[in-house]
Structures are given as structure tokens and as C-alpha cells.
Amino acid sequence: MIVNRKPLTLWERLYLPAIVGGFKVTARHLFRSLFGGKTITMEYPEQKWAVPPDYRGAPYLVRDQDGNTKCVSCQLCEFVCPPRAIKIIPPGPVGQLADRPNAEKIPKEFEIDMLRCIFCGFCQEVCPEEAIFLLRDYSFTGLTRAEMIYNKEKLLALGGTVGGVRKWKQKLEEAGEQEDFPVKI
């Protein structure tokens, strides 16, 4: 498309109106941020961003209302994890028993490499026990690579408790929604 630009008048070609206009705008902003304190910078460690509730932050293991480990070491998240950040060692035939009824196993070790994790949320989606959630943490620091591999204790401690047994409830709701999905044949 050819834009028809109207020719500049002599007054405009002197650049004077542009100079004055530019000076006015910049001076206004300068005094506003210098004396009015109206800057848009968020000064990070002191001010923090309000994370939205459905934010996909770091994946952590959670406990149920009785403080028991929800994870049953089924290893689905390990299989589904695209960057293979999750490593689970199951208890084996003679290992530790689950610390809650209605569960057979508990992971012997559960590691997430936070340097590999891409925060996709597949582990949360696939988990049949709703034992792993992407919570709101977004800031991790460590001085070594080994430090960034979070083990079971650390993940459980950071994950905290997600109260109430919600197992299958959400999946049922989802399935129900798909049942009466308004499709006309």
C-alpha cells in the first residue's frame, strides 16, 4: 500500500516544532520519575510480582490432609516428562510400605532436576494420585548443578499440604464436561 504523505511545511522542516515537542515530553517524564517517584520499574528482590493462581511454577510433591505422602511411585510422571527431569526409584518388593491406607507403595527416592524441568505441567496432568503440583515458585538459585537436583524430602517440604482427598474428582468433572459437550451430529 502506498501511503500518501502530505509534504511538510517550511515551519515543520525547520525541525523546531519537533524539537520543542520532544523536549516537552522528555522533560515531563524526567521530572515525573525524578521527583514524583512515578517509575514503572519493579525493583525485584524488594518488590515481587503477584503470581497468578494458575501459574505453572516449580513441580513439588504434596502431602494429603493427614500429612502422608500421596505419591505411590507409579512412575507415570517419569515416563511422561519431556526433558526427563524426574527420576524415581521405587521401593522394590521388600521396600518401605506406604504411610497411608489405600496405597501400596511409596517412592524410595524422587528427584527432579530443576535445571532440566521445562515447567510444562505434564506430570501434574498425568498423576493419578494428584501427588505432584506445579506451584507458584519461579525463582531458584544454586551455586552448583548438584544443588539444583531436588530430592524427595525437599520436594515434600516445599510442596506442603493440599488438603482433602480430591482423587478422581477433577477427572470425573472433566469427563462429565466432555459427555455433554454440545456437538450436533
Next chain:
Amino acid sequence: MDWNFIIFSVVKIAVVIAVVQGMVAYAVLAERKISAWIQDRVGPNRAAPPFVKDIPVIGPFLIRLGLFQPFADGLKFMLKEDFTPAGVRKAFFWLAPAIAIIPSMLVVAVIPFGSQLGHQKMVIADLNIGILYTFGIVSIGVYGIVLAGYAANSKYPFLGGIRSGAQMISYEVAMGMSVIPVLLIVGNLNLSRIIGWQTQHGWLVLYAPVSFLIFMVASFAETNRLPFDFPEAEQELVGGYHTEYSSMKFALFFLAEYSNMIASAAMMVTLFFGGWTLPFWGLDHPAATLGQGIAHIFIFVAKMLLFMVVFIWVRWMWPRFRYDQLMDLGWRRFVPLALANILATAVILWMKS
């Protein structure tokens, strides 16, 4: 051999170089801070040496002002890897930063930055051809940039070098012509004498405002500042002529740019704004006492800083010209205007005499 002269010259050179380099470091900080304020940001406010944090009230204020950022920047430049890309022309690659910075430091030599301290004139070299010397040295500055563009063996620095060559040569014409009316009025090429004339007759900007306008615009172009920063137009040429440089070599180009700004600011103050003079409180004649001499130096530096702020402010105010607009402005507007200015000044002076 006049040992007195040698010793005082060495002292003056050392002090001036130290002050100019310090001003360069803080000009970078001023650039970042002013740009931040204009863009509603905060700017550097974190760099803090360990002991400063413990000073009550003043310490945190200074840190918020970013006053220690230049130290961090300097340290960073020195500690970074000095990378030489494969395929560069080594000799020129090493030579270019030096050629860029040396002229910008040399220009300061003829600038009278104060009247007198005791019996010492506050100028390193009181040359009779001060202005000619300045223009001669400034035109060497182009070689650093052109060489950097050529030596890097890479297309963007090359384009930057070519652009800077054309731009600086074009604007030197207008710049040189713009000063001629000043010389006609004063009748002397010595910068100290030009200031001396201004102490008696008032600032030259009142006599030659058109000259000042052309000189200022041309010095923006000479120092590669926006709105004429073609040699390093980031959006078009990655980083321009210093794209391939790193570490201290890059820092030298950076220093050269800001030293050039300081030199141009000093030239503008000297030629058009009366140098170290102020028209009141009896500060408009050479100092008799030590206190007055120091006051003159501070007046000169304050005027220079004012021009530095103008340089910086303009950078964040206007967009870049297009290349053909730059050439058009240089050759078809400012050169004829400068010629007409010379003619008008000459005619007026002839009618007066």
C-alpha cells in the same frame, strides 16, 4: 631547559587526563540515569562497595544514585575476555582503538580550562593556532573508526566505518566554516585570546548565534551522537564499527566517544560561552587570587557539564535521521548556511570598520 615549565606541564597533563577520564566514567552513569528517568525507569542503583552500606542515610542514598556503578563497569571491562575473532586484520584491529582514543585526549590539550592559578596559566598548551590544531586532531579521530570497521572483516562494522567516514568528513566542512565568523570577529586563533576577547565584549554566542547552532549540530555529528549516530546504529548495524570488539578494546572506543563529547562541550564553552568567565561577581577577568582561579575552573567545568547534559538529553529525545537526510542536512543546509554566515559577518565587520 625550563624545568619549571616541564614539571608544571606534567602535573597539568596528569590532572587533566585524570579528570577527563573520571568525567567520562560519570558521563556514562549520567547517560544511564538520565535515560532511565526520561523512560520512567530507575536506572543503576545497586552497585555498592561493602563499607558504604553501613553509613547511615548518605550511604544508601549514594547507592540509589548509582554513584559506584562506574567502578563496577570499569572492573567488568578489565576482567572480560579480550576476544580477537578469526579473520580480523590483527595489526589494524589492535591499532584502531588507540587511534580512536588518542585524538580525543589530545584535543583537551589546547582548551583553557581556567584563567590562572598563581602564575600558571590553566591550559596545557597555549597554542597560537589552537582552533586549527583542534580541527586537525579531530579529523584524525575518523581513522580510528574507519580502521575498526575495516579491520573487523565483518560486514556491519564495515558499513559503520564507511558511514562514519562519510558523515564525519561532511560535517567537518560545516563545522570548520561555522567557526570562521568567530575568527573574523576576534581576529585570533588562540583559544585563550578568544576567551580574553569575550571577557571584554561579552559571550560570542550573542555575536554569532548561527555559528553556534551549526557548530553544535556538527559536533553532534562529529561525536556520533544521536540524532546522527550512524556508525553505531544498533537497529541497523548490530553494534556498528565496534561490533567485533570486546573487553578493554571496546572500552577504549567507549572512552573515545565520551572524551569526544567532553572535548566538543569544552570547545563550545570556549568558543561561544565565554570559557571560564561569568558576567557577574567580578569573575570576568583573569584571576588575581587563588580562590578566584579555582572558581574559574569550577565555572568552566559547570558549563561543560551543562553541555554534556544537553548531549545526553538530546540522545533520548529524538529519533535517528535517515542517511540521506543526514547528508542533505550537512551539504545542502548547513554548508550554504555557514557560507552565508561568513559573508554576512564579513560584510557587517567591513561596514563597521
